[in-house]
Amino acid sequence: MSSDTPHGKPALELRDVSKQFGAFQALNGVCLRVEPGDSVLLYGPNGAGKTTLLRVLSTLARPSEGRVLYDGADVHANPAAAKAAIGFVSHTTFLYGELTARENLDFAGKLFGLGNLPQRIVSVLEIFHLRQRAETPVRELSRGYQQRVSLARAFLHDPQFLLLDEPFTGLDAASTESLQVLMQCLRAQGKALIFSTHDYEQGKAIARRLVAMEGGKVRYDGPIDSAPQIGVRS
Amino acid sequence: MRTLRVISAIFLKDLRVEWRHRETLASMCIFGLLVVFLFNFAFEPAREESLRLLPGLLWIAFAFAGVLGFNRSFAAERENAGLEGMRLAPVDPGAIYLGKMLANLFFMGIAEVVVVFAASLWYNFSFIPSLGWFALATFCCTLGYVAIGTTFGAVASNTRMREVMLPVLQFPVAVPIFIAGVESTAGALKGDPIGDYSYWIKLAAGFSIIFVVLSYLLFEYVLEE
Numbered sequence: 408m409s410s411d412t413p414h415g416k417p418a419l420e421l422r423d424v425s426k427q428f429g430a431f432q433a434l435n436g437v438c439l440r441v442e443p444g445d446s447v448l449l450y451g452p453n454g455a456g457k458t459t460l461l462r463v464l465s466t467l468a469r470p471s472e473g474r475v476l477y478d479g480a481d482v483h484a485n486p487a488a489a490k491a492a493i494g495f496v497s498h499t500t501f502l503y504g505e506l507t508a509r510e511n512l513d514f515a516g517k518l519f520g521l522g523n524l525p526q527r528i529v530s531v532l533e534i535f536h537l538r539q540r541a542e543t544p545v546r547e548l549s550r551g552y553q554q555r556v557s558l559a560r561a562f563l564h565d566p567q568f569l570l571l572d573e574p575f576t577g578l579d580a581a582s583t584e585s586l587q588v589l590m591q592c593l594r595a596q597g598k599a600l601i602f603s604t605h606d607y608e609q610g611k612a613i614a615r616r617l618v619a620m621e622g623g624k625v626r627y628d629g630p631i632d633s634a635p636q637i638g639v640r641s
Numbered sequence: 642m643r644t645l646r647v648i649s650a651i652f653l654k655d656l657r658v659e660w661r662h663r664e665t666l667a668s669m670c671i672f673g674l675l676v677v678f679l680f681n682f683a684f685e686p687a688r689e690e691s692l693r694l695l696p697g698l699l700w701i702a703f704a705f706a707g708v709l710g711f712n713r714s715f716a717a718e719r720e721n722a723g724l725e726g727m728r729l730a731p732v733d734p735g736a737i738y739l740g741k742m743l744a745n746l747f748f749m750g751i752a753e754v755v756v757v758f759a760a761s762l763w764y765n766f767s768f769i770p771s772l773g774w775f776a777l778a779t780f781c782c783t784l785g786y787v788a789i790g791t792t793f794g795a796v797a798s799n800t801r802m803r804e805v806m807l808p809v810l811q812f813p814v815a816v817p818i819f820i821a822g823v824e825s826t827a828g829a830l831k832g833d834p835i836g837d838y839s840y841w842i843k844l845a846a847g848f849s850i851i852f853v854v855l856s857y858l859l860f861e862y863v864l865e866e
Contacts (some may be wrong), residue, residue, distance in 0.1 A: 461831025467728060468727070469865060490729060490730060490731040491731050497722065499725070500731070501719050501721060501722055502723075503654070503658055503717065503720075503721070503723060504720060504728075505658045505661035505662050506654070514650060514654050517647070517650035518650060519731065520643050520646070520647075544685070560726075
């Protein structure tokens, strides 16, 4: 069974997904379907399950129950296609402090088996305004610049689905604004954005859909404009 | 072909990271040298005693230098979740294992050369006459030791007491490798005919192949949270 969208593009889907860490139930029967072009804000208090949900979607965490599907196929049965379609920015940067921004991107590109890698790297360095810092070891970059390199890394293989776990953390006002603009551009290009933030207004400026979570469950999933009162609780 | 490219990318990345901070190799070499020095200081062996002590002494130095190296190898990955970053890419987890294992083997090889050279000086013992068989025996045993060291290094890196956990997990499994290492090294250094100790080299080679294959197949589960 395929989970293709009406436009024929593959969707990313959670079906009755639960995730347990010992006695703690991080996700509880979550169903979610994300299609290309969607922009989804994951919102909820600490411990709501947002990070776990993103990690399950990214294939980093395996659900205790339920299935994660990409293009109708279980991502853990056939992870290669899903991983090529997903870019993930986490709390941790996945970067090596001793390597420069360019070397980190080069390493990630080789893992993804990307062709035309030097040009791609130049292109993402431009997009994320990193050209001047390309040869600086990541350890010597500010938190904001490290976050940009992390975003560039996630973006390098041109993923269809971008998962961003609190991407604005550590960014200054200018970087936050440029990231917002970039996310809006990506949405316009038909990429799917699934991101979490504690700043509801910031998220609302980008997302069209809200998934509000609490206690590992989805409390609301629908258009962000018609989500009553959910934004005020974090 | 793609798997080979991934293995080579991980191997070269580890070399580059090590070249920049030089922590792993330095700590491995210094620790190995200290073991050799302290044993010499403690026992002040004559040449005949050196021959009796050296195989065990060398493998003690290799074993502890290795533990330091495996811990450091995954400390760099742990810092910003580098292993998770690799898992996000469509690569075979076994290729990640082989890349890390080859890098550890390379560092271990350098540390062993340094330790053997120091032992040769301090114990006034020439390794040259038996170098070929000694190198073969050491390589076969080191391969097995690094194979399990890399796997348990990854396991221990997710635990709270990782520095303690690694030797506790690894040493019991590495006992056959240590025994084969000491016996084959002793045979080679004494200049015995190869037939007298080839059994130990074959045993080490067999265990090494088993450890590499098992680790390659199981590394996917090691990486999962």
